[in-house]
Amino acid sequence: MIHLEHLTKEYDMPGGKAGKLVAANAIDLTVPRGEIFGLIGPNGAGKTTTLKMICGLLAPTAGRVTVHGVDVERHPEQAQRHLGYLADFFSVYDDLTVWEYVDYFAHAYKMAEAVIPGRVDDVIRIVGLEAKRDSFISGLSRGMKQRLGIARAILHSPPILVLDEPTSGLDPKARHELKQLLVELNRAGATLFITTHILSDVEEICTSVAILEKGVLLRCGPLAAVMQEARGGRRLRVRLAAPGFGLAEWLAAQPGVTEVMADATSAVFLLAGDDARTAELVGRLVVAGAPVCGVEDASENLEALYSRLSSGETM
Ligand SMILES: Nc1ncnc2c1ncn2[C@@H]1O[C@H](COP(=O)(O)OP(=O)(O)OP(=O)(O)O)[C@@H](O)[C@H]1O
Ligand SMILES: [Mg+2]
Known part of the structure; x- marks a missing residue:
């Protein structure tokens, strides 16, 4: 139009x-x-x-x-x-x-x-x-x-x-x-x-x-x-039902995963990829023995994205 x-x-x-x-x-x-x-x-x-x-x-x-x-x-x-x-x-x-x-x-x-x-x-x-x-x-x-x-x-x-x-x-x-x-x-x-x-x-x-x-x-x-696209992927939050799995180490070793922030029972990270890639990663995490009880979208909102873009930061 x-x-x-x-x-x-x-x-x-x-x-x-x-x-x-x-x-x-x-x-x-x-x-x-x-x-x-x-x-x-x-x-x-x-x-x-x-x-x-x-x-x-x-x-x-x-x-x-x-x-x-x-x-x-x-x-x-x-x-x-x-x-x-x-x-x-x-x-x-x-x-x-x-x-x-x-x-x-x-x-x-x-x-x-x-x-x-x-x-x-x-x-x-x-x-x-x-x-x-x-x-x-x-x-x-x-x-x-x-x-x-x-x-x-x-x-x-x-x-x-x-x-x-x-x-x-x-x-x-x-x-x-x-x-x-x-x-x-x-x-x-x-x-x-x-x-x-x-x-x-x-x-x-x-x-x-x-x-x-x-x-x-x-x-x-x-x-x-x-x-x-601006984020270079999607930000996800994974929650575990109990501590003891070593989420941070496991995630850091996965291809396409960056910016991992984790504690004993949860982690937020950036995953380069789409729905299929998300499903595949979560599947492997469960197979690896992690007691996954939640996977959520933790994307930043437009406000955060915008201030990052306009401060001249590159993606
Ligand atoms: N008639 C004009 N003559 C000279 N410069 C102009 C003229 N109109 C706008 N500008 C300049 O062009 C640039 C863009 O202005 P514009 O009004 O399109 O911005 P804007 O994104 O609508 O801003 P705002 O959010 O304040 O409305 C500014 O630097 C402004 O000073
Ligand atoms: Mg205007």
């Missing part, structure tokens, strides 16, 4: 200094239909820049974007029909009501007069703002304003939603509810491309993830695969 090819953006250096600031550096990535794709990275990584290029709001220095097979730079209007965009900061017109605001954009998008009132009511309901339909925007909370922005983005029923920091600045309850809304929009058929700083949100709702730093894509792919 979204395809980036060597997408690059260079800005002039601030203060007229020589050289260029490369905000997006030859980014290649593909977002298949039906995904909730999360782009994560620290402040200044180039996330907003990348999103704006996807939406045709910023011209790339090099490379290209296609959405739904349409070249965004060559046919921006056609591409934008497939896209709904929520900016990180968007100005809302405080002296309009919720209904008036959405109605205003329905007209701006040149929707057919006859369908506008029904569609406006529909999107207000979808984002859960029925109770605020006739309230002035100035009286909405930040979470409600985010919902209003989403109502605007989905007005023309685009198959792709591009959302810049949709959950930032929200309290835990509002964040939770907004994530529910994103999941519902995804279930209803939309492909989502979101940026966020909040890694637990990515783990909770995203199907794929890309890690961007200083304009460079460090990792990209399905969530589980990115995390497994």
